[in-house]
Amino acid sequence: xxxxxxxxxxxxxxxxxxxxxxxxxxxxxxxxxxxxxxxxxxxxxxxxxxxxxxxxxxxxxxxxxxxxxxxxxxxxxxxxxxxxxxxxxxxxxxxxx
Amino acid sequence: xxxxxxxxxxxxxxxxxxxxxxxxxxxxxxxxxxxxxxxxxxxxxxxxxxxxxxxxxxxxxxxxxxxxxxxxxxxxxxxxxxxxxxxxxxxxxxxxxxxxxxxxxxxxxxxxxxxxxxxxxxxxxxxxxxxxxxxxxxxxxxxxxxxxxxxxxxxxxxxxxxxxxxxxxxxxxxxxxxxxxxxxxxxxxxxxxxxxxxxxxxxxxxxxxxxxxxxxxxxxxxxxxxxxxxxxxxxxxxxxxxxxxxxxxxxxxxxxxxxxxxxxxxxxxxxxxxxxxxxxxxxxxxxxxxxxxxxxxxxxxxxxxxxxxxxxxxxxxxxxxxxxxxxxxxxxxxxxxxxxxxxxxxxxxxxxxxxxxxxxxxxxxxxxxxxxxxxxxxxxxxxxx
Amino acid sequence: xxxxxxxxxxxxxxxxxxxxxxxxxxxxxxxxxxxxxxxxxxxxxxxxxxxxxxxxxxxxxxxxxxxxxxxxxxxxxxxxxxxxxxxxxxxxxxxxxxxxxxxxxxxxxxxxxxxxxxxxxxxxxxxxxxxxxxxxxxxxxxxxxxxxxxxxxxxxxxxxxxxxxxxxxxxxxxxxxxxxxxxxxxxxxxxxxxxxxxxxxxxxxxxxxxxxxxxxxxxxxxxxxxxxxxxxxxxxxxxxxxxxxxxxxxxxxxxxxxxxxxxxxxxxxxxxxxxxxxxxxxxxxxxxxxxxxxxxxxxxxxxxxxxxxxxxxxxxxxxxxxxxxxxxxxxxxxxxxxxxxxxxxxxxxxxxxxxxxxxxxxxxxxxxxxxxxxxxxxxxxxxxxxxxxxxxxxxxxxxxxxxxxxxxxxxxxxxxxxxxxxxxxxxxxxxxxxxxxxxxxxxxxxxxxxxxxxxxxxxxxxxxxxxxxxxxxxxxxxxxxxxxxxxxxxxxxxxx
Numbered sequence: 001x002x003x004x005x006x007x008x009x010x011x012x013x014x015x016x017x018x019x020x021x022x023x024x025x026x027x028x029x030x031x032x033x034x035x036x037x038x039x040x041x042x043x044x045x046x047x048x049x050x051x052x053x054x055x056x057x058x059x060x061x062x063x064x065x066x067x068x069x070x071x072x073x074x075x076x077x078x079x080x081x082x083x084x085x086x087x088x089x090x091x092x093x094x095x096x097x
Numbered sequence: 098x099x100x101x102x103x104x105x106x107x108x109x110x111x112x113x114x115x116x117x118x119x120x121x122x123x124x125x126x127x128x129x130x131x132x133x134x135x136x137x138x139x140x141x142x143x144x145x146x147x148x149x150x151x152x153x154x155x156x157x158x159x160x161x162x163x164x165x166x167x168x169x170x171x172x173x174x175x176x177x178x179x180x181x182x183x184x185x186x187x188x189x190x191x192x193x194x195x196x197x198x199x200x201x202x203x204x205x206x207x208x209x210x211x212x213x214x215x216x217x218x219x220x221x222x223x224x225x226x227x228x229x230x231x232x233x234x235x236x237x238x239x240x241x242x243x244x245x246x247x248x249x250x251x252x253x254x255x256x257x258x259x260x261x262x263x264x265x266x267x268x269x270x271x272x273x274x275x276x277x278x279x280x281x282x283x284x285x286x287x288x289x290x291x292x293x294x295x296x297x298x299x300x301x302x303x304x305x306x307x308x309x310x311x312x313x314x315x316x317x318x319x320x321x322x323x324x325x326x327x328x329x330x331x332x333x334x335x336x337x338x339x340x341x342x343x344x345x346x347x348x349x350x351x352x353x354x355x356x357x358x359x360x361x362x363x364x365x366x367x368x369x370x371x372x373x374x375x376x377x378x379x380x381x382x383x384x385x386x387x388x389x390x391x392x393x394x395x396x397x398x399x400x401x402x403x404x405x406x407x408x409x410x411x412x413x414x415x416x417x418x419x420x421x422x423x424x425x426x427x428x429x430x431x432x433x434x435x436x437x438x439x440x441x442x443x444x445x446x447x448x449x450x451x452x453x454x455x456x457x458x459x460x461x462x463x464x465x466x467x468x469x470x471x472x473x474x475x476x477x478x479x480x481x482x
Numbered sequence: 483x484x485x486x487x488x489x490x491x492x493x494x495x496x497x498x499x500x501x502x503x504x505x506x507x508x509x510x511x512x513x514x515x516x517x518x519x520x521x522x523x524x525x526x527x528x529x530x531x532x533x534x535x536x537x538x539x540x541x542x543x544x545x546x547x548x549x550x551x552x553x554x555x556x557x558x559x560x561x562x563x564x565x566x567x568x569x570x571x572x573x574x575x576x577x578x579x580x581x582x583x584x585x586x587x588x589x590x591x592x593x594x595x596x597x598x599x600x601x602x603x604x605x606x607x608x609x610x611x612x613x614x615x616x617x618x619x620x621x622x623x624x625x626x627x628x629x630x631x632x633x634x635x636x637x638x639x640x641x642x643x644x645x646x647x648x649x650x651x652x653x654x655x656x657x658x659x660x661x662x663x664x665x666x667x668x669x670x671x672x673x674x675x676x677x678x679x680x681x682x683x684x685x686x687x688x689x690x691x692x693x694x695x696x697x698x699x700x701x702x703x704x705x706x707x708x709x710x711x712x713x714x715x716x717x718x719x720x721x722x723x724x725x726x727x728x729x730x731x732x733x734x735x736x737x738x739x740x741x742x743x744x745x746x747x748x749x750x751x752x753x754x755x756x757x758x759x760x761x762x763x764x765x766x767x768x769x770x771x772x773x774x775x776x777x778x779x780x781x782x783x784x785x786x787x788x789x790x791x792x793x794x795x796x797x798x799x800x801x802x803x804x805x806x807x808x809x810x811x812x813x814x815x816x817x818x819x820x821x822x823x824x825x826x827x828x829x830x831x832x833x834x835x836x837x838x839x840x841x842x843x844x845x846x847x848x849x850x851x852x853x854x855x856x857x858x859x860x861x862x863x864x865x866x867x868x869x870x871x872x873x874x875x876x877x878x879x880x881x882x883x884x885x886x887x888x889x890x891x892x893x894x895x896x897x898x899x900x901x902x903x904x905x906x907x908x909x910x911x912x913x914x915x916x917x918x919x920x921x922x923x924x925x926x927x928x929x930x931x932x933x934x935x936x937x938x939x940x941x942x943x944x945x946x947x948x949x950x951x952x953x954x955x956x957x958x959x960x961x962x963x964x965x966x967x968x969x970x971x972x973x974x975x976x977x978x
Contacts, residue, residue, distance in 0.1 A: 032950070036957050040882050043571035050567045054716050058557050062709060067553070067690040071761050074556040078754035081560075084567050085750040089743050092575065096740075096959040146943075153947070162943070335521060335737070364522045364655050365735045370581060403656065405648075405835035406583065406821040455831070473832075476583040476734065477825075479591060 038095050046088045053080055143170045144258065151262035154270065155227070155235055160185035163259075171255060173241035173248065174220060178227075179203075180235045191220070191240050198222050199236040206233045208253050212244055223249050225256030229263050276450075288381065291344075298351040309350070316346045324374060330451075334401065334408065334474075335367040337376045341399070344377055348384055356388065357396040366401055366408035371474050372447050379412040379458075379470050382441055386468055387414030406476055413469040424460045424468070441470070448472060451480050489628045492802030493639060496666070496809060521737045522657050528748025530657045531732045533664035533806075534814035535562075535723075535749070536756055537613065538620035538777070541671060541807045543859035546776030547705055548764025553692040554707040558859070559760050561716035563753045565723025570746040573724045575739035576881045576956035583734050584822040585727060585873055592880045594946035595888035601895055603826040605872050606727045607842070609865045610819030613728075614846035615853065616861035617808045617815075623777050623855055624804050628797065637850055640805070641843055644812035648820065648839050657735055660814065663806040668756055670803030674796045675762040678787050682766065690765055702867050702906055703921025704860035705776075711920060715863060718923035722866030725873025727822060728814035738960045776857045780804075816843060863921070864906065871898030871926035875934050881956060883935075884949050890938030898930025 057077055061070055147166035150159040160178040168176040168188040175189025179199045187195060202209045202224040211222040221244035227235040237256045241248060295317055302310035320343040323336070338360075349356055380397060387395040398413045419427075430442050445458040452475060462468040540562065547555040582588040585606055590599035621640040622633025647659060699706035703715055723729065736742040767779040770786050781804070784796035820839030828834045872895050879886045905922035908915070938944075946952075 030958060030962055032954050032957060036882065036953065039957065046571040047568055050564050050571075050720065054561060054564050054720055055713055057560070058554075058709065058712055058716070061692075062694060065692050067692050070553050070556055070690070070692045071765065074560055074761060075757060077560045078563055078757040081563050081567050082747075082750050082754050085570050085747045088567070088571050089747050092743065093740065096962075365657055367521045368734065368737055404832040405817060405839070406825050407832060407835075409832070477581065477587040477591070 035095075039092060042088070042091050042095060046084055049084055050081075053077060140170065147259075148262055151259060152266050152269065154266045155180060155185070155263055157185050164188045167237070167255065167259070171239050171248075171251060173239045175240040177238040177240070178235060179238065181233065185235070189240065191238075195222075195238050198224050198238055202226050202236045203233055208249065208256070210244055210249055223252040225253050227256060227260050227263060229260065229267050234263065291347075291381065294351060295347045298347065302350070313347060313350055316343050319343050320347065324377070326373075330373050331370045332373045333367065334369045334371050334376075334410075337371055337374070338362070338367075338399075338401075340374070341377050341380050344380065352384075352388060355394045356384065357394055358398075359396065360399045360401075362399075362401040363403040365403045366476075369408045369474055369476050370478075371408075372444075372451055375444050375448065375472070375474075376410065376412070378440065378444050379472070383412050383414040383416075383468065383470070386419065387416030389417060404473075408474045408476065409471065410474070411469055411471045413467065415467040418462045418464050418466045418468055420464055421462060424462050428458065428460065444472075448474075452478055489625070489798060489801045492798050493805050496663070496802055496805045497643060521741070522655075522735050524736065524741050524744035525748045526661050527657055527732060527735050527741075527745040529664045529752055530660035530735075531729060531745060531749045532752040532756065533660040533667065533810040534728050534732065535726075535753070535811075536664070536667065536807060537811035537858075537862065538617050538804070538807055539859045539862040540756070541667065541759065541804055542620060542777045542780045543857060543862070544760040545763035545767060546779040547857065547859055548760060549767030549771065549779045550776050551697065551705050551707045552768070553690050554694050554709075554712050555705070555764070556761055557712055557716060558719070559757050561719040562723070563750065563757060564716070564720040566746055566750050566753065568720055569724045569729075570743060570750070573877050573881060574733055574742045574746050577730070577877065578733050578736055578742035579739045579958075579960065580952070580956050583731065584818065584825065585725065585730055585876075586822050586826060588880065589876060589891065592946070592952060593886065593888040593891060594948075598888045598891055600826055601892055602873075602876075603822050605868065605895065605899060606819055606822045609725070609868050610727055610815045610842065611846055611849060612861050612865040612868070613726075613815045614812060614842070615849045616858045616865075617812045618846060618850040619853070619855040619861075620777055620858045621805070621808045622850070623775070624781060624801055627778050627781055628801055633855070634851070637847060640808045640812055641847060643809050644816055645839065645843060647809070647813040648816045649836060656813070656817070660810050663810045664752065667803045667806045667810075668752075670799050670806075671756075671759045671763075674784060674800050674803075675759060675766075677796060678766055678784060679762060681788060682770075690768060699909070699920040700857050701860035701910065702864040703909075704857055704863045706920055714921035714924050717927070718863060718867045718870050718921055721874045721923065721927055722868075722870035724877055725869030726865070727818040728811070731818040731821065732814075740959070775855075776859070777855070867902050867906075867921060867923045867926070868899060870923050871902045871930045874927065875931045879931070879934055879938075883938075884953060885938055885942070885945065886934065887938045887941050887944035888946070889941045889944050890934045890936075893937040894930045894934030897933045898926045901926040901929055 054077075057073055061073055064070070143166050147163045147170070150162035150166075153159045155178075164176055164178050164186040165188050167178075173189070175187060175191040177187035177191055177195040177199075178185050179196055181203055184195045184199075198209075198211060203226065206226050206228070208223065208225040211224070220240040220242060222238055222240045223244055224236050224238040226233045227237055237252065237259055239248065239252045295313075299310050299313045299317065302313065320340065323340045323343070345356075345358055349358075376399075380399065383397045384395075387397055396415050398411075400411045400413070402409045427441050428445055430440065441458060441460070449457045456473055456475075459471040460468065461471070540559070544555065544558050547558065577588065580588060580591065582591050586599045586602040589602040590596060618637045618640060619633075621636035623636070625631050625636030625639070626633045647656065694709040694712070695707050697705075697707040697711075699711055702718075703711055706712065706715070733742045733745070736745050763780045763783060766787070767783055771779045771782045774782055781797060781800055784800065785793040787793065788796065816839050819842050820835055823842065824831075824834040824838035827838065875894050875898065876891055880891075902922040905915075905920075905925065909920050914920075
């Protein structure tokens, strides 16, 4: 086994103009674009549901000329908002775990 | 239709506000020159566009931003920037094998000219080194159909200009590093006196009340876990108050009922980011001055209020107070001095560095009248984000 | 006369609740230290948000509109509540994690532009003023209607009380003031409404005719009973909620992104509890109170249905609830707008903040004095439309899209805000262009989004430095940033 030539190894010079403090605990960070993508997809699904309900219900109600139905629907839709909110909360928190 | 009036007034207020904001920044209009020198203007303008990117240092990102402007400045068919190891960015028809051209320049530290035909390529190249403090950190390569002496001169000058910008970047960075080092030096250390006192107090309980001693030791462990951390310079007010609580548990063990403490907090400001260990030294100071030279009990009071865009914190003791001159000296002393832990001066200096000169500590005191230290923390400061 | 006395008592009652709740949390021993340094729980903050959100428009205006314009108005409260689902899904947690206190703070931090901060502050000021004027006018209406005194007494009462909360709230907890006012409001409005419903013999709901029809719209499309008009208003309120300065500033009170999300869910639940109020009063008012202005119908209802002492007492209670509503929203808006304006003018100090708060209040009072009281919903809706066309794109794109630039945002602001203003002014000047333009949101919001995106793409050189770090800060949950060993310890995480 012949020994190879020795090579001088030095610490790499830090990138010019960058403060060295930033490169410390960086690699611990999770993949941000993936997190953003997942959360955004989840959020858009909720927003789509809201938009559907919000614009769909008044249109649908036009075909039901029943006073009680209108009042009941306009109150019940708040229940739907609460459900959507709780669902969104649980999903968002699960994605963050 | 008086609602119209309302809408109109709203718009008017808006315009007024915007106008006022603009007026504050309005610059004096320059007299129009008789004849504008277009070429000079274009060259300087293009150079100015490239400068901000280069002032950030030499990396892939900044090179990509700068190379477009340098290309426009030189007017050759392609321009590339390399570091000592890789081609960072290029604009125009050339490939990432520019490094093969650059190698000679990087090794020699001198400009190299490659007339196109001889190297079997259609384009000729001029490669000049980029140096910072005499060290070659990269190369600037310009490719064009024919290499003229004028082009070599121009590229050399542009290379020198880029080197100048990079040197400024290095200067920025070393100034920042110096500031960071200063902050690190100022960064909180817990007072050795306190560690000594706490441990002797705990030791005194070990035989008489082992359970209490164990509790206190755990409190001490919690306190040091917080106080010795090196993660970052900011924490939340809630965490800082918890640290004060741990600290007080230990001090109470030492002073017993002689030390009275009260706290008043508006809960809205608990999430405000504050400089790490900015409150505990003030409480420590208050206890030191409040308890010194008195037989009876002393009281320390912490009040945290919500003041719109800021949080206001006061730490007050009813102790002996001090001569205002003495307080001024305390604030002026060199904060890096060893031995006293973090004094008022240290907290004061850090607050000023982070938030500006308007945010230093304010000490109200007189002989025999107790001492009150006030500090203000803005809810949002860009440096804490 | 008895009503006058009762109204006075009502006002004093609200003040008492305010002062009582503002008491600071004290601790004098180490043992109860944790009580004092405990963060505001999400439920409590949710109640405060709901309190500031259910302003004069929600309490008096919507019910009045249902009574005046009929069933299509039933959907308005649903749109306002839907706004919080959108806030929850798209905005709240990243905004809290960004650590910025006001909308201008966010704009400056995210796009690194001081000029954009000033521009944003202008819009915050306009939206805040619109809200304040709506509250003050409603207070004037209450005072004039119930006591016969000049309306400026009502403005003055609300203004002074709100100024007091904004100035002195510093030591105590503004959150508990707002939250207790919400519970007062909820109890009063639901209680009195149910009492009235109980005593009525007939089935008033059957008398409600349900159909969309063409009709004239008020300022910003409020009260337009056509289907397109209703949908336009719903869009404005669902997207405008996220940009209301007093709602956004509350998010800062939560401990972290997770707490902020939970606050918004709490808000949603409490709003759902409050949502029976507008249809209840609207349906009753349509039957029993004829020929009154929209904001007066709710207040006139108990006396019309139950003449005598009981009616007077119920009216007095309603007045208390209404004052709680005015006070909560006025104080919230004042603090938020004052903070934004003072931070824009000068960086430091509590004196600029107080000056700004006083200045904003004076401006609102002047605006109130030179305008006549219209429908409170209309003014609030104007605020919503403006916010939807400016702050909604800023927040949504700023949080989710890396390539947003300050030039893009400024262009979007100018165009979105400009189109909104122009359409509203044109409508007021008598230019009718159909239901979709009487409420400007369906035109202005997509336009503003498009302009921001296109302008940002065209100006990639203005991309702020450190976008990557901002995205990390906004989207990575707190517990996953940094080594957990550096977290300060809590009482309950000792293993022994």
